[in-house]
Amino acid sequence: GLTGLAFVSQNQLCLSKGQEKKKFSRIDGLMARGAYTHIGRVIAQLREVAAHAPGHSFERTKALQSAAICVVALNMPARTGDMSRWVIGKELTRSITGEWSLNWFQEKTKKSTGAGKLWQEVAESLDEHILGGRPQRLTSLRYNECIGTNWLSLTNKAYQSKWPSLRFKEAVGIPLHDLRTLLADHMRRHTPETAANVIQTMLGHSSTGSGEAYRSDCEQDYASHAWAKIRKEVGKC
Secondary structure, eight states, X not given: OHHHHHHHHHHHHHHHHHHHXXXXXXXXXXXXXXXXXXXXXXXXXXXXXXXXXXXXXXXXXXXXXXXXXXXXXXXXXXXXXXHHHOBBTTTEEEOTTSOEEEEEEOTTTOOEEEEEEOOHHHHHHHXXXXXXXXXXXXXXXXXXXXXXXXXXXXXXXXXXXXXXXXXXXXXXXXXXXXHHHHHHHHHHHHOTTTHHHHXXXXXXXXXXXXXXXXHHHHHHHHHHHHHHHHHHHHHHO
């Protein structure tokens, strides 16, 4: 029995390592395409497709849904299971001035988190999504009609938990969770001295321990940056 358990444990460890290699390979591919710039282009293309698609068509609905998922994830990359459950008027709210806000309870960590007021570009995409081709002057009325519905299906039924990630992957080329890794790597490389705490907040980790791997990398990068700065100053002497 113990031998069997050891075999299963080792096999799962190997599978996990294999998945990590695939993930970093996918992220490298996204970086080669322009990373965040590429995602921005995809969002623009999806909105363009929706603008030229026939009204109330599946093509328009799919493009608007995908654009909304991508732009919200770009603002703050949530876990796919959490994203699939958001409700308009609860997690996603719109003010009378047209500003959207996002706050939600994380299923994994059992803690609340949020992005607060979303970017203007996100608000525009969400307006387009709920309107579905209707005139822009009806945005507030349409929002009130959608209160209490799932933000993606715009009905009382939610899609399965992995659906947002699958739709994001179809549009961008990577699963939704890879975007969380990309964000952490971006913060670590550009602001290593403060990245650990920012990553913990942005990714919704329940404690500093949850992001210990990121924190270790941040400390190493910060030390490297500091050493490079010292060497530069010594070279001037």
